[in-house]
Amino acid sequence: MSRRPLRWVSALVVIALLVAGCGSPGNAADSDEIKIAVVGPMTGDAAQYGEDFTRGAQLAAEQINAADGVDGKKITIVTFDDRNDTTEAASVAQKIATDSSIVASMGHFTSSTVYAAMPIYKSNQLPLVVISASDPGITEQGNEWVFRVSPTNNLGAEAMADLIVSKLGLKKIAIFYLNTDFGKTERGFFTARVQANGGEIVLDEPYQPDTKDFSSSIIKLKNAGADAVYLSSYYNDAVLLIRQAKDAGVQTRWFTSAAVLSPQFTEIGGEAVEGVITNRISQGDSWDAVAEAYRAKYNDEPSPFVIYAYSAVQAVAEAAKNEGTSRQAIRDGLAKIQGLETALGPLTFDENRQAVYESFDYLEVRDGQFQLWQP
Amino acid sequence: MSQSAPLLAVNDLTVTYGGIRAVDRISFSLNEGELVALIGANGAGKSSTLRAIAGIVPIAEGDVRLAGESLRTVPAHEIPRRGLVLVPEGRRVFGELTVLDNLYLGGYTRSPEERAAGLERVFALFPRLKERASQAAGTLSGGEQQMLAIGRALMANPRVLLLDEPSLGLAPVVVEQVFDLLRRLHAEGVSMLLVEQNARMALAVADRAYVLQTGRIVMSGAAAELAASDEVRARYLGAGRLSTVPLDAPAPEPEEAR
Amino acid sequence: MTLPVLIDQLVSGLAIGGVYALVALGFALIFGVLRAAQFAHGEVYMVVAFLVLAVLPWFPALGPLQFLLVIVTAAIFGAIAGMLIERGVFRPLADAPHIAPIISTIGLMILLQNLVAYLKGSELHRFALAWPQGNVSVGPASVPVLKLVIFGTALVIPALLQVALTRTQLGRAIRATAIDAETARLMGVNTARTSLVAFAIGSALAGIAGVLVGALYGVVYSTMGVTALVKGYAATIIGGVGNLVGAVAGGLLLGLFEVFVASYVSPRWTDAIVYTLLIVLLALRPQGLVGRAIPEKL
Ligand SMILES: Nc1ncnc2c1ncn2[C@@H]1O[C@H](COP(=O)(O)OP(=O)(O)OP(=O)(O)O)[C@@H](O)[C@H]1O
Ligand SMILES: [Mg+2]
Numbered sequence: 001m002s003r004r005p006l007r008w009v010s011a012l013v014v015i016a017l018l019v020a021g022c023g024s025p026g027n028a029a030d031s032d033e034i035k036i037a038v039v040g041p042m043t044g045d046a047a048q049y050g051e052d053f054t055r056g057a058q059l060a061a062e063q064i065n066a067a068d069g070v071d072g073k074k075i076t077i078v079t080f081d082d083r084n085d086t087t088e089a090a091s092v093a094q095k096i097a098t099d100s101s102i103v104a105s106m107g108h109f110t111s112s113t114v115y116a117a118m119p120i121y122k123s124n125q126l127p128l129v130v131i132s133a134s135d136p137g138i139t140e141q142g143n144e145w146v147f148r149v150s151p152t153n154n155l156g157a158e159a160m161a162d163l164i165v166s167k168l169g170l171k172k173i174a175i176f177y178l179n180t181d182f183g184k185t186e187r188g189f190f191t192a193r194v195q196a197n198g199g200e201i202v203l204d205e206p207y208q209p210d211t212k213d214f215s216s217s218i219i220k221l222k223n224a225g226a227d228a229v230y231l232s233s234y235y236n237d238a239v240l241l242i243r244q245a246k247d248a249g250v251q252t253r254w255f256t257s258a259a260v261l262s263p264q265f266t267e268i269g270g271e272a273v274e275g276v277i278t279n280r281i282s283q284g285d286s287w288d289a290v291a292e293a294y295r296a297k298y299n300d301e302p303s304p305f306v307i308y309a310y311s312a313v314q315a316v317a318e319a320a321k322n323e324g325t326s327r328q329a330i331r332d333g334l335a336k337i338q339g340l341e342t343a344l345g346p347l348t349f350d351e352n353r354q355a356v357y358e359s360f361d362y363l364e365v366r367d368g369q370f371q372l373w374q375p
Numbered sequence: 376m377s378q379s380a381p382l383l384a385v386n387d388l389t390v391t392y393g394g395i396r397a398v399d400r401i402s403f404s405l406n407e408g409e410l411v412a413l414i415g416a417n418g419a420g421k422s423s424t425l426r427a428i429a430g431i432v433p434i435a436e437g438d439v440r441l442a443g444e445s446l447r448t449v450p451a452h453e454i455p456r457r458g459l460v461l462v463p464e465g466r467r468v469f470g471e472l473t474v475l476d477n478l479y480l481g482g483y484t485r486s487p488e489e490r491a492a493g494l495e496r497v498f499a500l501f502p503r504l505k506e507r508a509s510q511a512a513g514t515l516s517g518g519e520q521q522m523l524a525i526g527r528a529l530m531a532n533p534r535v536l537l538l539d540e541p542s543l544g545l546a547p548v549v550v551e552q553v554f555d556l557l558r559r560l561h562a563e564g565v566s567m568l569l570v571e572q573n574a575r576m577a578l579a580v581a582d583r584a585y586v587l588q589t590g591r592i593v594m595s596g597a598a599a600e601l602a603a604s605d606e607v608r609a610r611y612l613g614a615g616r617l618s619t620v621p622l623d624a625p626a627p628e629p630e631e632a633r
Numbered sequence: 634m635t636l637p638v639l640i641d642q643l644v645s646g647l648a649i650g651g652v653y654a655l656v657a658l659g660f661a662l663i664f665g666v667l668r669a670a671q672f673a674h675g676e677v678y679m680v681v682a683f684l685v686l687a688v689l690p691w692f693p694a695l696g697p698l699q700f701l702l703v704i705v706t707a708a709i710f711g712a713i714a715g716m717l718i719e720r721g722v723f724r725p726l727a728d729a730p731h732i733a734p735i736i737s738t739i740g741l742m743i744l745l746q747n748l749v750a751y752l753k754g755s756e757l758h759r760f761a762l763a764w765p766q767g768n769v770s771v772g773p774a775s776v777p778v779l780k781l782v783i784f785g786t787a788l789v790i791p792a793l794l795q796v797a798l799t800r801t802q803l804g805r806a807i808r809a810t811a812i813d814a815e816t817a818r819l820m821g822v823n824t825a826r827t828s829l830v831a832f833a834i835g836s837a838l839a840g841i842a843g844v845l846v847g848a849l850y851g852v853v854y855s856t857m858g859v860t861a862l863v864k865g866y867a868a869t870i871i872g873g874v875g876n877l878v879g880a881v882a883g884g885l886l887l888g889l890f891e892v893f894v895a896s897y898v899s900p901r902w903t904d905a906i907v908y909t910l911l912i913v914l915l916a917l918r919p920q921g922l923v924g925r926a927i928p929e930k931l
Contacts, residue, residue: 045856216893222641223638239851248776268759268852431819480802480822
């Protein structure tokens with residue numbers, strides 16, 4: 001007699017779990033908010049990027065909510081810290097996916113963390129919008145739950161190889177790259193394009209994450225006879241490398257991946273990074289408008305990651321408006337976005353759910369700031 | 376009063392180790408210029424007594440007075456400044472330091488001028504140490520190390536010198552040299568409290584002596600009288616490792632004395 | 634390879650090795666006198682680097698004089714930090730089981746690291762000295778003056794320390810305390826005070842190393858102390874179990890070894906190779922850190 005009710009209860013629990021596991025839109029669709037997870041390094045030495053993500057997403061949410069939200073529903077941002085660690089990224093993704101009130105996620109900073117988290121989004125049927133990780137492979141895996149608004153690193157790296165070798169005529173190139181998914185793939189694209197353009201890689205030097213002492217690599221650079229150096233690095237490594245190389249008397253021209261774009265780069269680098277050239281996707285009027293709002297609110301210069309995060313929220317809002325607020329509806333809505341006006345300019349996802357990019361701006365550090373530069 | 380008071384007065388001194396009374400309410404005294412011996416078997420509490428006086432084990436009960444002033448609450452490192460120095464059992468020279476460094480450390484409480492004078496006195500007493508001044512103390516022979524330990528203590532120019540088994544582990548010839556040195560210091564007027572298992576030799580140099588047995592003083596008196604007493608002869612001067620050097624053996628001329 | 638490259642590599646190795654040497658020397662000095670590992674030693678190095686960075690704007694740009702001022706300030710900050718730690722952590726635990734100060738300093742290490750990360754953020758902070766700058770010719774090579782100065786500092790300071798330890802009464806007292814504290818007390822040495830002084834000197838060395846590495850890398854950051862502790866400890870092991878000359882030699886050797894592995898094997902493998910060799914070394918010398926504390930001669 002006493003066993004029966006228990007059996008009923010367990011059956012109900014199992015059904016409930018199954019329903020939840022299928023990403024039931026149930027309560028989320030009825031809710032009057034659209035809850036988006038922002039996940040990235042909120043602590044540690046990449047925390048600056050996590051803050052950029054959060055601020056960009058918050059700013060978009062505030063502005064959309066001020067204009068009556070998405071058909072009256074408010075957008076809410078919740079942040080999660082994956083500490084830029086692959087193991088942590090997977091477990092945080094799991095945590096986000098099991099919270100049925102969250103209908104979309106955006107972020108994970110590096111390609112390594114995105115790769116670690118991607119399968120979890122797929123199996124839990126939660127859309128993820130990637131806003132920084134740049135390995136092209138991410139959107140070439142047929143994972144229909146993963147979208148990307150930021151550009152792939154082959155684009156920036158190839159544009160840089162064209163600039164250095166073809167436009168500036170610098171043929172002997174040294175490359176330093178962070179020995180991770182991000183650095184290795186970017187190095188691959190850059191090197192292939194340099195060689196295709198008739199340039200020569202005179203030094204090909206990987207370095208480990210958290211390297212602080214670049215002495216031995218710099219000695220190699222000193223003796224490599226390079227006309228130009230390209231860095232596939234984030235800002236902290238790039239700053240250290242350039243400063244230490246200049247301290248060591250190396251004279252060459254410095255070019256870097258777009259990943260260095262951060263106010264910290266010029267702040268820590270000081271006079272050592274003057275003249276360093278990088279590129280980024282071209283920025284239109286809507287970019288400037290968002291940047292202006294950001295400056296007004298935070299009294300700080302926005303990095304591109306702020307704009308990507310902002311645009312990702314815009315894309316999710318558009319998807320929710322057109323298709324509904326369930327996870328499935330948002331995924332379907334995102335897939336259909338064509339020429340949506342966002343902070344990035346017109347946003348279109350290709351068949352791989354990768355945003356389409358065509359033109360680049362070049363930036364030079366001048367007077368302690370990244371400024372537009374014409375080759 | 377101060378005229379007749381002993382230089383070192385130990386009253387009802389008790390030393391305990393976790394409840395065990397290693398030294399049990401002993402009283403004795405040392406007068407200016409005297410050489411007093413404290414003899415007893417293994418584990419009788421001789422070292423504990425000296426260490427308590429020098430302040431490196433706590434005084435559980437009783438008191439120690441140096442020239443009338445209590446040492447009871449004086450920290451160990453202050454006691455040499457009051458004029459009392461212990462030459463510890465086993466010599467304890469700083470083996471990795473030079474002979475000179477060891478001597479300088481002995482004069483730690485004194486001014487540079489006093490140290491220089493002290494050094495001259497010690498080198499005059501032990502020419503061997505002068506020869507080996509820059510050598511690591513650990514490379515010296517046992518006898519030389521004992522000379523260094525005593526020389527190091529003399530660097531403080533103490534009013535009272537406590538010596539814990541200076542003959543321990545030394546060859547008979549060297550033991551003779553050590554006792555010869557003690558005689559010499561005694562003649563110079565240094566007040567000394569000497570702990571020895573080698574009772575025969577200790578009684579031969581001392582003015583007075585106390586016999587310690589399981590933490591208590593069981594006998595005391597003039598050294599010569601004690602040496603003559605049957606009980607002491609039976610218990611402490613009988614056959615055994617301590618009596619390898621006969622009292623009446625001719626003392627070899629110590630090298631240092633030349 | 635070629636001679637200029639070799640000279641360049643040597644100078645780089647000796648500069649970073651000099652930093653390791655100072656850290657290791659301080660660690661060994663403290664260990665020798667207190668017979669306990671100071672796990673927050675790297676945090677002293679980090680905190681001092683941050684403190685000096687904070688006061689740096691007030692220093693006049695007087696070239697070498699500014700550098701000297703930075704070193705002296707770092708030494709003072711380090712000494713103060715060391716004395717606070719000795720009085721606050723080690724002294725109260727003097728009679729506690731051996732594990733107690735170890736656990737306490739590990740706790741202190743975590744606390745200080747998080748405190749600085751909380752106050753200053755966990756990102757890199759720019760640390761630039763006006764002097765030394767530029768390069769100088771050494772034989773056929775042109776090497777950064779900064780690295781030569783760092784190496785020089787890391788030679789001069791241990792030499793001064795050696796003189797102080799062997800030629801002054803306080804130095805003798807510190808060495809005596811390390812060898813046999815009880816006998817040192819019988820000589821009239823206040824061993825509580827010599828411990829404090831040794832701790833202050835050891836921590837001053839860590840502080841100096843902290844600003845040198847800040848100048849070398851051009852940045853300071855909240856987790857820099859961890860690397861310092863690991864490298865300093867490694868140098869002590871290489872140098873032969875906790876003696877002072879060994880600590881300096883071990884630090885320099887470690888720095889050179891790292892640069893040569895990075896140059897001729899790969900920067901990717903440097904740490905792996907260094908730590909594998911350390912484990913082998915430890916296996917061959919299982920006595921590890923414990924051993925004779927302070928040798929007679931440098
Ligand atoms: N630190 C200590 N802890 C516990 N017991 C101790 C300690 N030191 C000495 N004892 C004990 O106290 C007693 C007296 O020891 P002490 O060393 O004073 O004797 P001693 O007369 O000097 O002997 P010896 O001739 O062996 O030097 C002995 O029973 C000894 O075991
Ligand atoms: Mg004894």
